[in-house]
Amino acid sequence: MTVGIIGLGLIGGSMAVDLKRRGFAGTVLGVEADPVNAEAAAKMKLADEIVGYEECVDRSDIIVVAVPVGTAVRMVCDILDRFRDTEAKDKTVIDVCSTKEQIITATHYHPCRGQFVSTHPMAGTEYSGPWAAMPNLFDGRACIFANVEESSPKARKTIEDMYDVLNMRPIYMNASSHDLHTAYVSHISHVTSFALALTVLDKEKDEKHIFDLASGGFSSTVRLAKSNADMWVPILMQNHDNVLHVIDTYIEKMKLFRDAIADFDEDRVRGLINDANRIKKIIR
Amino acid sequence: MTVGIIGLGLIGGSMAVDLKRRGFAGTVLGVEADPVNAEAAAKMKLADEIVGYEECVDRSDIIVVAVPVGTAVRMVCDILDRFRDTEAKDKTVIDVCSTKEQIITATHYHPCRGQFVSTHPMAGTEYSGPWAAMPNLFDGRACIFANVEESSPKARKTIEDMYDVLNMRPIYMNASSHDLHTAYVSHISHVTSFALALTVLDKEKDEKHIFDLASGGFSSTVRLAKSNADMWVPILMQNHDNVLHVIDTYIEKMKLFRDAIADFDEDRVRGLINDANRIKKIIR
Numbered sequence: 001m002t003v004g005i006i007g008l009g010l011i012g013g014s015m016a017v018d019l020k021r022r023g024f025a026g027t028v029l030g031v032e033a034d035p036v037n038a039e040a041a042a043k044m045k046l047a048d049e050i051v052g053y054e055e056c057v058d059r060s061d062i063i064v065v066a067v068p069v070g071t072a073v074r075m076v077c078d079i080l081d082r083f084r085d086t087e088a089k090d091k092t093v094i095d096v097c098s099t100k101e102q103i104i105t106a107t108h109y110h111p112c113r114g115q116f117v118s119t120h121p122m123a124g125t126e127y128s129g130p131w132a133a134m135p136n137l138f139d140g141r142a143c144i145f146a147n148v149e150e151s152s153p154k155a156r157k158t159i160e161d162m163y164d165v166l167n168m169r170p171i172y173m174n175a176s177s178h179d180l181h182t183a184y185v186s187h188i189s190h191v192t193s194f195a196l197a198l199t200v201l202d203k204e205k206d207e208k209h210i211f212d213l214a215s216g217g218f219s220s221t222v223r224l225a226k227s228n229a230d231m232w233v234p235i236l237m238q239n240h241d242n243v244l245h246v247i248d249t250y251i252e253k254m255k256l257f258r259d260a261i262a263d264f265d266e267d268r269v270r271g272l273i274n275d276a277n278r279i280k281k282i283i284r
Numbered sequence: 285m286t287v288g289i290i291g292l293g294l295i296g297g298s299m300a301v302d303l304k305r306r307g308f309a310g311t312v313l314g315v316e317a318d319p320v321n322a323e324a325a326a327k328m329k330l331a332d333e334i335v336g337y338e339e340c341v342d343r344s345d346i347i348v349v350a351v352p353v354g355t356a357v358r359m360v361c362d363i364l365d366r367f368r369d370t371e372a373k374d375k376t377v378i379d380v381c382s383t384k385e386q387i388i389t390a391t392h393y394h395p396c397r398g399q400f401v402s403t404h405p406m407a408g409t410e411y412s413g414p415w416a417a418m419p420n421l422f423d424g425r426a427c428i429f430a431n432v433e434e435s436s437p438k439a440r441k442t443i444e445d446m447y448d449v450l451n452m453r454p455i456y457m458n459a460s461s462h463d464l465h466t467a468y469v470s471h472i473s474h475v476t477s478f479a480l481a482l483t484v485l486d487k488e489k490d491e492k493h494i495f496d497l498a499s500g501g502f503s504s505t506v507r508l509a510k511s512n513a514d515m516w517v518p519i520l521m522q523n524h525d526n527v528l529h530v531i532d533t534y535i536e537k538m539k540l541f542r543d544a545i546a547d548f549d550e551d552r553v554r555g556l557i558n559d560a561n562r563i564k565k566i567i568r
Binding site: 122123124126141142144169171181182184185186188189190191192193194195196197198199200201202203204207209210211212213214215217218219220221222223224225226227228229232233236237240243244245246247248249250251253254255256257258261262264266269270272273274275276277278279280281282283 | 406407408410425426428453455465466468469470472473474475476477478479480481482483484485486487488491493494495496497498499501502503504505506507508509510511512513516517520521524527528529530531532533534535537538539540541542545546548550553554556557558559560561562563564565566567
């Protein structure tokens, strides 16, 4: 099996490593548009060969599109067009995007829609680029399959097998549920973390104080603020309505805290903290 | 050297373990007001003996007050009174509170003020109680000494030696700077994390979704929301003005994001994220 991975960053690069190492891919072809990243990926041997986009689509059995969400929508459609033109009936293309509605809508009526499987492996770190790729990134995490009934049974099976090799738990969801729930759980965490970094950088002019006073608590809360704009701008734009909705709720909750503290109302602050503590039962 | 530790929770219990294990304390006496915690601490052998408050003060060379900040202020004053009454000139008492102004003000004119050293070891986890105590918690972290010039040189030296055994870097600061900078760096992280937990629990009614969709990002951002109300209510109350000020700045930053997303303004969102990314240079 030849797996072609377009975008050898955190997700694509980590997939390349484990799919090869665990024997699922006999050959991994990599495509990397950025020349510096391409050289780094080659040097780190993330893929067997770094090739051009067309060669990758021509030679691969599975094509993994692991680029930011805006680009991914156009690229998946283009690859499905190429499948049709070359009568490549046995190939499968997948995306790994963090938002699903737009890509599902854009591909819906494509005559080769069955050869596309839309997935979101819920794994990652705040780092990006080929340097961020690592083995075992996906082990034990959830992988969402969006609108899987639109994929052919064969394509679906191929990709389920692939994620099984990556030790991911499949979860099936439609695209709009996915975008709603990831806004609520994942996207908001990034926005709160960006806002925290901006606040601290704004209030605390002395970087040494930040460094000295950052106990583990601040470091973990601000971790996601290191995340890359190229990835996150399109996610926030594509998931616009859900993200705005959850930001508004978040600002309301923040104001509840603010007002309870402003009123010196210990009982209300205690009630809010006790309420927040319920997260302990869900997240270990 | 006998070290008495009042409050065998995360901080007190972890100190007890390392001060004994590393030979600084020949004997560790522990005081624990909560009977369940006292039994647990005894069973885990966090201290050599669990004793009463007065016995602890009478028998210890160093007394560590490791209880929530409101209680700590009253307790340190009471211990200094006992030092005066019993002419215990060689004893030292310290606090480990996360806010400093109130305790520094309350003790300022005490005739035994020199025997008090006010410290804030910047280490911890989101867990509390004797179960949370662990070896090596303090290694490599910063410990703030507040208004150290009010302590006698002898008391100061004793406590600097103690924190040296815990492998902490001393940082000297006055109480009001401490409270300002910890509000900016540490306290705000807890409030944002509590608000995040409240938001997610409010929007996402299905706990299974939270569990499934919580990739590492959400877990780390929401981690501090597990923190204990008994500890955090008094901190937020005592550091009221600084905390309110930083919450207000935070809400402003959140609104900048909100409005840029609402306007579909990719460049503004990108600018905010790039700005937030500056935290990378400070926090590794």
